[in-house]
Amino acid sequence: MTMSYTRRTKDQLAARVAQDIFDGAVVNLGIGQPTLVANHLPEGREVILQSENGILGMGPAPEAGEEDYDLINAGKQPVTLLPGGSFFHHSDSFAMMRGGHLDICVLGAFQVSATGDLANWHTGEKDAIPAVGGAMDLAIGAKQTWVMMDLLTKQGASKLVKECTYPLTGIGCVKRVYSDLATLECTPEGLKLVDLVDGLSREELEKLVGLPIAA
Amino acid sequence: MINKIARSVADALAGIQDGATVLIGGFGTAGIPNELIEGLVEQGAKDLTVVNNNAGNGETGLAALLKAGRVRKIICSFPRQADSQVFDGLYRSGKLELELVPQGNLAERIRAAGAGIGAFFCPTGYGTQLAGNRETREIDGVQYVLEYPIHGDVALIKAERGDRWGNLVYRKAARNFGPVMAMASTKTIATVHDIAELGTLDPETIVTPGIFVHQVVRIERVATQAGGFKKAA
Numbered sequence: 001m002t003m004s005y006t007r008r009t010k011d012q013l014a015a016r017v018a019q020d021i022f023d024g025a026v027v028n029l030g031i032g033q034p035t036l037v038a039n040h041l042p043e044g045r046e047v048i049l050q051s052e053n054g055i056l057g058m059g060p061a062p063e064a065g066e067e068d069y070d071l072i073n074a075g076k077q078p079v080t081l082l083p084g085g086s087f088f089h090h091s092d093s094f095a096m097m098r099g100g101h102l103d104i105c106v107l108g109a110f111q112v113s114a115t116g117d118l119a120n121w122h123t124g125e126k127d128a129i130p131a132v133g134g135a136m137d138l139a140i141g142a143k144q145t146w147v148m149m150d151l152l153t154k155q156g157a158s159k160l161v162k163e164c165t166y167p168l169t170g171i172g173c174v175k176r177v178y179s180d181l182a183t184l185e186c187t188p189e190g191l192k193l194v195d196l197v198d199g200l201s202r203e204e205l206e207k208l209v210g211l212p213i214a215a
Numbered sequence: 216m217i218n219k220i221a222r223s224v225a226d227a228l229a230g231i232q233d234g235a236t237v238l239i240g241g242f243g244t245a246g247i248p249n250e251l252i253e254g255l256v257e258q259g260a261k262d263l264t265v266v267n268n269n270a271g272n273g274e275t276g277l278a279a280l281l282k283a284g285r286v287r288k289i290i291c292s293f294p295r296q297a298d299s300q301v302f303d304g305l306y307r308s309g310k311l312e313l314e315l316v317p318q319g320n321l322a323e324r325i326r327a328a329g330a331g332i333g334a335f336f337c338p339t340g341y342g343t344q345l346a347g348n349r350e351t352r353e354i355d356g357v358q359y360v361l362e363y364p365i366h367g368d369v370a371l372i373k374a375e376r377g378d379r380w381g382n383l384v385y386r387k388a389a390r391n392f393g394p395v396m397a398m399a400s401t402k403t404i405a406t407v408h409d410i411a412e413l414g415t416l417d418p419e420t421i422v423t424p425g426i427f428v429h430q431v432v433r434i435e436r437v438a439t440q441a442g443g444f445k446k447a448a
Contacts (some may be wrong), residue, residue, distance in 0.1 A: 076243035094319030131295035195426030
């Protein structure tokens with residue numbers, strides 16, 4: 001059987017995530033791929049971006065030469081502040097997460113389990129230096145935690161798994177997985193399909209993932 | 216008369232003892248009290264426990280303090296960076312103890328110390344390696360892990376403006392850990408770029424009230440940043 005589907009590009013994937021961010025949402029975009037989502041927010045939607053280092057109302061990168069290194073995002077890149085934006089200290093920033101004030105966070109992942117366990121901070125390799133940052137606070141704190149990732153590793157193994165083998169970031173915290181091949185919901189009963197790229201069927205996706213996926 | 220303005224970095228840092236726990240503010244390029252860290256290298260206290268979000272990068276600042284062999288233990292959330300080679304080497308050779316703490320727990324444990332909280336139950340990290348073997352409890356159907364405060368003997372922080380009572384205001388995202396670290400330490404030393412006449416900081420916008428601050432040192436603005444600053448010639 002040959003499958004003739006086309007993967008979503010990184011920008012297409014970012015646009016797919018952005019499509020589901022509702023008007024008025026307060027959103028934290030994780031370091032790396034999730035930051036791309038900001039470039040694809042549909043016209044006419046007012047979305048407030050939170051940065052864990054103490055910014056609400058974060059704007060895009062400044063023009064070259066206008067960088068201000070007191071105004072950076074969690075990835076330590078220079079950003080700007082939109083009108084209405086505010087600054088606050090770290091304890092308040094993480095209170096926004098844990099206290100359930102943040103609508104959505106978008107994170108990358110090494111693995112996600114069918115029931116929404118997340119592994120994204122540590123490969124567990126012996127020589128690896130662990131670093132967690134705000135991942136654990138974000139994962140369990142936001143009202144909805146979304147993951148954005150390629151569905152398969154470079155070796156072709158599914159990153160959606162029955163149980164995570166990498167060290168956990170949080171238990172049952174992921175609601176949705178947006179991938180280059182499909183969008184899925186994680187539920188206590190397992191995976192549920194939201195959408196697929198053209199040319200891929202649910203049955204073919206189940207084969208790639210190796211887990212049942214409810215229609 | 217109350218006058219918390221220190222004449223120099225060296226004066227402000229006098230009295231930091233071997234074995235002290237030192238809370239150091241900053242996140243990325245914002246809010247790092249570089250002059251105080253360099254001063255601490257000069258000052259010579261050793262066997263320190265350092266609390267910072269990161270574990271130093273490049274060869275200056277916190278990395279220089281580590282390289283000088285003054286630090287026994289570091290408590291941080293994100294030690295690994297592209298240029299954290301000094302930390303990486305010491306950690307891998309077993310010369311530096313690491314306590315890795317999720318970033319929000321780090322901030323809240325510091326805040327708790329300043330607020331007189333004995334311990335608190337927090338959902339972050341439940342069921343993960345970083346919960347260790349600490350006590351857990353289910354409250355209203357949610358699982359929590361018991362977290363203990365982090366007290367500092369000294370906090371080194373960077374603010375924008377301060378007065379002789381120790382009142383501080385910060386600049387943009389350089390605020391980060393400053394306000395909670397100031398609360399949590401026996402002695403808090405803050406650098407500022409401007410000393411304000413008492414009564415000229417707007418009381419409605421003072422972020423750290425002077426009660427949490429013991430020494431204020433004025434430092435030059437390092438002109439390496441564009442935007443709000445002028446580029447160095």
